[in-house]
Amino acid sequence: MKHCVELSSICKSFNKIKVINDISLEIPEGKIIGFIGPNGSGKSTLINIICGLISIDGGSGSCMGFDISLEQAKIKSSIGYMTQNFTLWESLTVIENLKFIGTIRGVSDVDNKVELLMIRLGLDRFKNTLARHLSGGWKQKLSLACAIVHSPKMLFLDEPTASVDPLSRKEFWNLIYELSAQGMTILIVTHAIDEIEKCDRLFYMNKGDLLFAGSLSQLLQSHSLTTILVKGESFDEFFTEMLRVKKIQIVHRDKWLSVTGYLNIEELKIKYPDLVIEIITTPLESVLYNLSCH
Numbered sequence: 001m002k003h004c005v006e007l008s009s010i011c012k013s014f015n016k017i018k019v020i021n022d023i024s025l026e027i028p029e030g031k032i033i034g035f036i037g038p039n040g041s042g043k044s045t046l047i048n049i050i051c052g053l054i055s056i057d058g059g060s061g062s063c064m065g066f067d068i069s070l071e072q073a074k075i076k077s078s079i080g081y082m083t084q085n086f087t088l089w090e091s092l093t094v095i096e097n098l099k100f101i102g103t104i105r106g107v108s109d110v111d112n113k114v115e116l117l118m119i120r121l122g123l124d125r126f127k128n129t130l131a132r133h134l135s136g137g138w139k140q141k142l143s144l145a146c147a148i149v150h151s152p153k154m155l156f157l158d159e160p161t162a163s164v165d166p167l168s169r170k171e172f173w174n175l176i177y178e179l180s181a182q183g184m185t186i187l188i189v190t191h192a193i194d195e196i197e198k199c200d201r202l203f204y205m206n207k208g209d210l211l212f213a214g215s216l217s218q219l220l221q222s223h224s225l226t227t228i229l230v231k232g233e234s235f236d237e238f239f240t241e242m243l244r245v246k247k248i249q250i251v252h253r254d255k256w257l258s259v260t261g262y263l264n265i266e267e268l269k270i271k272y273p274d275l276v277i278e279i280i281t282t283p284l285e286s287v288l289y290n291l292s293c294h
């Protein structure tokens with residue numbers, strides 16, 4: 001499998017505070033990659049490093065085959081970048097925004113390419129509308145169009161759906177799948193559980209460390225957390241005991257209880273023989289919560 005990003009022992013500090021701590025990783029080509037982790041864990045900083053936007057203090061790396069410390073201009077011309085702020089020229093129309101960015105990006109036959117892109121993303125019906133008059137969802141699509149007008153091989157999306165409605169999010173993800181099917185590598189920063197579940201590969205960061213790299217199923221299996229559903233006669237007694245146990249998550253719903261933690265099921269079965277204890281897949285939220293406690 002070819003890699004479009006390779007990082008080796010990357011370190012970065014701001015004002016003597018370590019923000020990226022000895023991170024090495026490889027990103028396979030053509031996949032949808034999720035960068036996840038709590039606020040302030042270093043996701044955006046690492047992405048900016050990969051894109052050649054900020055310098056590193058130690059380590060080495062490449063993006064699209066170009067050195068992140070020496071060939072920043074080449075990296076910038078071969079990638080697309082979209083942030084949650086949808087950086088658009090508000091007083092230009094949709095078509096003017098696209099042609100402007102396309103021209104800056106050195107796109108040949110820009111008029112034709114912009115027309116095709118607008119049709120592909122459904123933006124053609126708003127081509128003469130000022131960007132500031134677009135709804136949040138359409139601003140997001142225009143921002144995506146601007147990020148891919150030069151047909152990059154890799155696209156970076158930093159929380160692109162944080163401020164749009166569920167339907168726009170769904171449509172946005174259909175476009176992501178379409179771009180991915182055409183061979184584009186997509187790296188997305190997100191906090192949304194449903195979006196994390198859509199990624200082919202995940203990188204979980206916490207306090208500047210890379211704590212996990214792998215698929216969703218590997219992430220779910222990587223923690224020996226257990227989730228059980230419990231119901232039965234001694235339910236109240238069991239519930240009271242669970243409330244006293246530290247580091248477990250409890251969801252109480254009328255006649256049943258869901259408990260996630262490092263549980264000794266055999267012991268519980270002996271202590272509460274009448275309870276029906278069903279082991280279910282640990283929810284992703286629980287695994288992420290557990291990782292963030294490291």
Ligand SMILES: Nc1ncnc2c1ncn2[C@@H]1O[C@H](COP(=O)(O)OP(=O)(O)OP(=O)(O)O)[C@@H](O)[C@H]1O
Nearest residue numbers: 014015019037038039040041042043044045046205
């Ligand atoms: N230019 C900067 N100067 C000083 N500190 C910075 C700078 N950029 C980021 N930081 C600090 O680096 C740490 C990591 O920030 P970063 O934005 O990379 O995290 P993040 O995981 O992307 O967070 P979020 O999910 O909130 O966007 C934070 O403590 C942040 O305050």
